[in-house]
Amino acid sequence: MDNSIYESMTAANQLLEKQNIISNNLANISTTGFKEKFIFAVHDKNINHNYQNTFREYYNLSSGRLNYTNRNLDLYIKDDGWLVVKDINGREGYTKNGHLNINANKKLTIQNNEVVGNNCHILVPSNSTLKILSNGVIKAIQNNNNHIIENTIGALKLVHLPINHLIHKENGLFYLKNDSKINKNNNIKHSNNIHVQYGMLEESNVNIVKNMIEMISNARQFEMQMKMISTCDQNSECANQLININN
Template structure:
């Protein structure tokens, strides 16, 4: 009886963890570049359940924005940013803004450049070429002068090597154990400007999974309740016989 309660409680806790991930997916339906998350449980040698996460890295729909600092990274490439600790992290969110210090940022994280260390003055027009080259556009009378000022760092990394943290950025699993690992810039990666990649969350599937998990949770709670009732009845019979 106690084993049934224990197993049902563990199953209910696992279901709640799945619900939390599904809720996070649904909350990020409109988040640019968001990748759908899933989880599963494996049992180790000590009969403990370990929560494993994996991600859907398929592309979301492309949105035409006509904004020069919006972009998508093609060829399975990633943009590189610095997190709050200065560590390199990766994102598919290509909505670039310029902060008060003249730095290119995505969601308040500074973009890492392969070439250049720029501080962009207010009101300067920029465009980004397919190879990640950033050009400054200036109008001089009847002429338009373009000058290269920096190049975005673009990297390619195996999906199996990526892990996401609570800040929403992806990291190289190997780098978490070896801080010296720095991925090089990949010259073959191309970007497309004036376009953004939408979240790849499938709302219908996630809603169905949420309903299914809710029913599973109710079933586990019912099993626990039945076990409690059976234990109580058994105790009553034991007291009567004594």
Template sequence: MDRALYLAMSGGKQVMNAQTIHANNLANVSTTGFRADFEQARSMQVNGEHYPSRVYAMTENPGTNFESGALQHTEREMDVAIQGNGFIAAMDGMGQEVYTRRGDLQLTTAGQLVTATGLPVMGNAGPIFLPPLDELSIAEDGTISIIPEGGDGTQITALNRLKLVSADPEDLTKGPDGLIRTKDEQPLAMDNNVKVLSGFLEGSNVNAVEEMTNIMELSRRFEMNIKVMNTVRENEDASARILQSS
């Protein structure tokens, strides 16, 4: 009976872990550029000093869904969406280069171009800083042009260029912060084939209906594991009564 109890207990725990993954996906259904996580379960043997006669279920995150989300037209000059595959390079708090599809860029009071979460956006030679300006535009290849503050409106100057990169999804991993990194922790080179669309944002690629369906199915699995545990307890109680009566 302990085998059935252990299997049901470990199964219930892993179902809760799977629900966490799908709940996080669902919570980010409206997050710009979000990439949904996959989830799968498999059986694992319990190894030890004795013969491995126990197995348990293990939930794991085998990867991330890198399919593109729907484009949203914003007409905002600092909103950009990646066309096809590719990423915008940024820098995290540890100074490591990271990658994102979130293109709702901002300009700080110091003139630094950052992501919506405050991460410095990378350019040709590091983080991008811009002088005071009246107007800004971002070309298809990521080139940033401005009209300087106080100009006559005709002095358009190209100052920098977004670092746009691409890589095989097999070489990438998504961290708990939702940012993409290379598995070998080496920065990617700029890819001139990656293009952006100014005035648009890419939405999340989460399918809300699919995530809700998965959560409901996992809830039923959890209830099934609880029923198995209750059945094991009832069987143990019945066995104890038989032994007492004999």
């Protein structure tokens, strides 16, 4: 009896975890570059050589819909390429959000995270317009007495990500897992094979219908587990009453 209650409680907790993930997916429907997350059960042996279900996270890294903005600092990172930023702790994070801005310190940022350059520090000159080429090279264009001056001020660091070594944090960025063997600094090298396109953004790839259906299904399964626990509890109470009567 106790084992049945334990199994139902375990299943109910796992369903709650799934619901939290689905809720987060749905909350980020309009978040630029967001990648939906799922968990799935794996039937593994534990240290006692007994089989148990463990849940692992995985991410849908397929492309989202393109939103054409015609803004020169909005970038679509093509195919499986990613932009690199530096978070508040100075660690490299990876994002598909190509909505770039220039902060008060004349640096390019994404959601207040500094954009990392390809072996360079990107500093935007005053009174200039930026043009970002398909290979990530950044040009600063200035009008000096009706003379157009164009200078290269750096280039974006663009990377391929090893899908099996990623973890997604609450700040919206992807990171390499701590156990990753990519390199000693846990950073990824720039790739010359990645290209960008300005004037457009990649939207969230969350499938609304699929997530809603799964949320309803999980809610029904959770209700069934709660009924199972209630039934086991009632049966246990009846059994105790019968024992007391017989005594």
